[in-house]
Amino acid sequence: MKESIEHKALRERGLRITQPRIVVYRALADVKAPLTAQEIVHSARLVDQATVYRTLELFVEAGIARKVNLQSGLVRYELNSDDHHHLTCTRCERVEDFRGCHVEKISSHALAHSRFFSTITSHSLELFGLCNSCSRT
């Protein structure tokens, strides 16, 4: 029988496979948009909130998940599947993923002009706009 995806993710990084971690992983996997810690706390009532926060931190450190900052200011988390970013509606908060981020030109230009940095390890890019249904009204 096949090993589940969440077991695999945890095992591959030498993390213990526990109920709370599986629950949090699935919460993230089940939804399309990035979630806040509180959203996960409320959806997964079985897991204590302190554990949810601890688990999310752990996931980020382990590279299983990553933080996403949309306009609101709340930190959100999503599975670190691959290189994609978000298009977010500033009115209704709808989120759509997009791929094809070629940020290298920008970042190498930034590096070339930098006085204090010589390495860039990651980036975040968020696009904001109005979704079609919001711009209709």
Next chain:
Amino acid sequence: MKESIEHKALRERGLRITQPRIVVYRALADVKAPLTAQEIVHSARLVDQATVYRTLELFVEAGIARKVNLQSGLVRYELNSDDHHHLTCTRCERVEDFRGCHVEKISSHALAHSRFFSTITSHSLELFGLCNSCSRT
């Protein structure tokens, strides 16, 4: 005698010129890096914290300031001077500005592939890395 920059910023948008607004504006103007609401609260002890929060929101709505999300998850604010972004050290939190963001190619590509959006109104871009002094150790 010349009108001060903060008076100008407020007057131009039809906002009342008040002590707290001037103090918050100066707090933002005096520092290079984006500040959190709490940092401003603690630096400008004269202004009540509720007022600081209200003022920052007001500044964002009026276009005087904007929110900046660095890695930590805390919302930061900076004056909306012009189009620049940040290079942030993930170890020591040092922040350096950079210019020359040509995100149009990325965003038009994203739009072309989007099912739900046809306008992009703004974006945020943050680069992360290690600053020279941190990468030395």
Next chain:
DNA sequence: CCCTATTTGCGAATTATTCGCAAATAGGGT
């Protein structure tokens, strides 16, 4: 199955953010 290092749940402390309302005040009109 046992043993131990890890992880969890709980309760409570911190910290961040927001509210309601009475007192203070900015700015237009006189």
Next chain:
DNA sequence: ACCCTATTTGCGAATAATTCGCAAATAGGG
């Protein structure tokens, strides 16, 4: 300069978000 009123502020307290300490539960190696 003085009034008047709509706005804004300060205060106190409510609410929400995040973190802590520690004893009890448990994953996983032997």
